[in-house]
Amino acid sequence: MGVERAAAGTSAGRKQQQRSILTQQKLLDAAIAAFSTNGFMGTSTRDIAERARVHHPLITYHFKNKGELWRAAANRIFREFNISLVKAMAEVPEIDPKARAEAFIRTYVKHSFGHPALHKIILQESSYPSDRLDWLVATHLKPLYAMVSGHLVKLQELGIAPPGNPALLYNMIRVSAGGLLALGLEVKGTSNINFDDQAQRDELAEMIIRTFLPGNLPAQH
Template identity: 65%
Template sequence: MNTDIGRGSDAKKPRKQQKRSVVTQQKLLSAAVEAFSEGGFKGTSTRDIADRAGVHHPLITYHFKNKDMLWRAAVTAIFREFNIALVKSLAEFENSAPRQRAEVFVRTYVKYAHQQPALHKIILQEASHPSERLDWLIDSHLRPLFEPVEASLEELQRIGVAPPGNPALLFQMIRGCAGGLLALAPEIKTTTGIDFDEPEALDELADMIISVFFSGNHRAVSAATAESGQQSTTQ
């Protein structure tokens, strides 16, 4: 039995993992991501996943131990992709002006949230009520992503680019507008006609997020409670 993906070296000679096995693992992982994002954890059967992957279902047990571990592996895989893309794209602008960094961040976030809608779908599926899976998700992937972002946000508030108030709350709002809306693309397309598969629509979303959250005409203090629109021509 394997379970481990990053295969460590502990026993004397744990023979190399066969190539075909990483293929089936990959197939299972992407099938799982897709299936879970549609039906949620409870609503998705391992057989359905195996079928989508074109693989016999006992292989799930063999490669991932059980449904729960498969879910975690799938989530980890998709988050890794997302984070890598985000961090890499952000590194280029590390020493740009804070305001531009924010703008780049939003655009990048929107771009990848659209490329990989399953990520936010899965979050939405899990995050609405407490569970062990949610705790795990938060500890393993959400918090590590949030903390640095919130720190940057606080800086933006200090210089008056972002509106005052609880930075964590502010970030959640931005995330809701970006990832949340993109995850709900099917509904939004039907109700409003906006099709995020068209690049212009995606740009419009990013533009609006930036203009709404980072318009930059806020008093450059962080202590002030948000009350009404106050401006000070920081620009």
């Protein structure tokens, strides 16, 4: 997994050099930044190379072409997100569904701010049909929803989350965190909110929890 060199299949030869994986990292960082602000079509390989301070034909060398680079970038974004998620969820007791949901939301919000590309890429690709969107949905988005869906329904049954179509609810929560982030610049201009401020980020997380998980766990006995 991870970053794979796309050059000729020389699996028997020497091992990958250090500087190679370094430039790959630089290219991925740059690609994520560029793609998430300008979209796939709006980004040129030259722009990416420039951001990475690397000569642009190296993209071809390391990633075969622009499309593969995009996919590698998306993979990294979601891999990192999944790691965050797994780590956070491991710290919460299995038996308390509300606490788990809260931890999920806090992690989601926190990670989103640290890695805005997570949402921006999705938004960019959602604006028109493409193979990339199909791939994104099939590879990353659908599995994520599948993982969360069951828990969400359970929260609704317990009266913790508001009733209604769970898919709608899931997406409302998602955009409340990620969509707001994507609108960061606009929100900053329109109201007095500035998500550079850690306190305001925390406030958003708590607000989402308060709004979407208003109920309490029924008393045990």
